[in-house]
Amino acid sequence: MVRQLVLASSGTLRAQEKGTNSMGVIGMRGQKTWMAGLVVLLVVAAAGTAAAADVQYVTLEEAEAIAFENSVSLELASLAVKEAEFQYKQAEAAMIMRPSPVLLLQAQGGLDVARQQYTTARDKLALDVQTDFFNVLRTQNLLAIAQEGLESAERHENVAQKKLAVGTATRLDVIKASRSVLNSKAGVSQARHGLELAQMKFRQTLGVDLDAPIVPREIALDVEPIQVNLEEDMAYALANRDEIKQLLLAIEVAEKNVELSDNDYTPALTLQQAELNLAKMELQLEQAREGFVLQIKQSHSAWKDAEERIPVLQKGVEEATEMLRLSELSYEADMITSNDLQDAQLGVLAAKNDLVNAIFDYNLAKARYFHAVARPLIGEPVQQ
Numbered sequence: 250m251v252r253q254l255v256l257a258s259s260g261t262l263r264a265q266e267k268g269t270n271s272m273g274v275i276g277m278r279g280q281k282t283w284m285a286g287l288v289v290l291l292v293v294a295a296a297g298t299a300a301a302a303d304v305q306y307v308t309l310e311e312a313e314a315i316a317f318e319n320s321v322s323l324e325l326a327s328l329a330v331k332e333a334e335f336q337y338k339q340a341e342a343a344m345i346m347r348p349s350p351v352l353l354l355q356a357q358g359g360l361d362v363a364r365q366q367y368t369t370a371r372d373k374l375a376l377d378v379q380t381d382f383f384n385v386l387r388t389q390n391l392l393a394i395a396q397e398g399l400e401s402a403e404r405h406e407n408v409a410q411k412k413l414a415v416g417t418a419t420r421l422d423v424i425k426a427s428r429s430v431l432n433s434k435a436g437v438s439q440a441r442h443g444l445e446l447a448q449m450k451f452r453q454t455l456g457v458d459l460d461a462p463i464v465p466r467e468i469a470l471d472v473e474p475i476q477v478n479l480e481e482d483m484a485y486a487l488a489n490r491d492e493i494k495q496l497l498l499a500i501e502v503a504e505k506n507v508e509l510s511d512n513d514y515t516p517a518l519t520l521q522q523a524e525l526n527l528a529k530m531e532l533q534l535e536q537a538r539e540g541f542v543l544q545i546k547q548s549h550s551a552w553k554d555a556e557e558r559i560p561v562l563q564k565g566v567e568e569a570t571e572m573l574r575l576s577e578l579s580y581e582a583d584m585i586t587s588n589d590l591q592d593a594q595l596g597v598l599a600a601k602n603d604l605v606n607a608i609f610d611y612n613l614a615k616a617r618y619f620h621a622v623a624r625p626l627i628g629e630p631v632q633q
Contacts, residue, residue, distance in 0.1 A: 306466040309382050312455060315463075316378050319456025323374060326367040333363035351505055358498040369491040374454075376620045380613060381451040382465045387609040388447040391602060392440040398598045399433035401573070405590055406430050408581060422587045429591055470612050472559055482622040483545050487538055489623040496534040503527035541621075548621045552614035555607055562604040569593075569600040 307315065317323060333356075340356035343349070406426040412418030449459045457463060487493060503526050510520040576593035579585045 304462045304464055307463055308466050309379060312378050312382055313375050315455045316374055320374055323370050326370040330363045330367050333360040351509060354505055355502055358502055361498055362495050365491045365494050376616060377454050379616050381454045383609050383613055385447045385451050385465050387605060388444040390605045392444050394598060394601045395436045395440040398594065399437050401594050402429045402433040409587060417583055425587050470608060472608060472611055474556055479549055483542060486541055486545055486622040490541060492537055496530060496537060500530045500534060503530050545621045548618040552618045555611035555614050558607045559611060562607050566600045566604050569596045573597045
């Protein structure tokens, strides 16, 4: 079963189905036109999976829900929140007999940290699901391109055999064409194995059996450029990242310790220890902020680099496809050699592989950027 994706001059990939159900076809949407003409990507269903009637196709939101329900790490984070709530109640009860502002502040800080860690764990799991979801669709597209390359090589082999029969090609030409078919079959096999591994990783993240018939549902990925304010996002991240909040809470507790230790009744060594601990926490906060600034700038750069590559690669696919069409006609007319035709075939495969990877790199880089700046991923649609 095959489905074609055609990028029309409007900049939209539309599906044209041949056969029944397909898996994970990736399209591109956007109001702006980045190329004229048509780019065709063939998308085929993975061989060796369960029958179509038995396969459960899940959206990204459905995949997140499954992962949230099954995640052991998320359950541990939830238990940590309950434990922190219990410890806070204990601290409140202890205040009746032995008042201790530091003890209550520490318990409140522990509860706040546990809640933040739970939210962070959910967001991290959502990012992992999104990454694996996209990687399955990426590898499926790469398998489709490999299959298309095999079909092209088989057409070339057929033409070479016909030309040999009428005396316009040599036996060496047929041998080269046959070798190209074998290479293409090996590429298809490698791509199929890559898809199987990507599907298993996706299911592992969902917390289901590795052989469970669960696969991503086809979605359209937006590749239209969007604008973000890097400085505002960076300021938001430095105020809302879980690690920053934890250090701020630790500093608040350390400051309270210094305040309570700075009196005539507390040993000087206790005050010095409290001051050293406060200084250490402040340095850790400074170090964390510097690290996050670098991480955010790197993720933003990766996102924009992928964005800028896409229109160039789209034009490259268009050029390579037209070059192959002309090369096939020229080869049949004895105007070029079999080596020239093989070069054109390889050029199309390379161009389409590069485009598919760039599209997925763009969307994954965008997701990682929003994760780095502490913007919520959970429940967000694919388009921003």
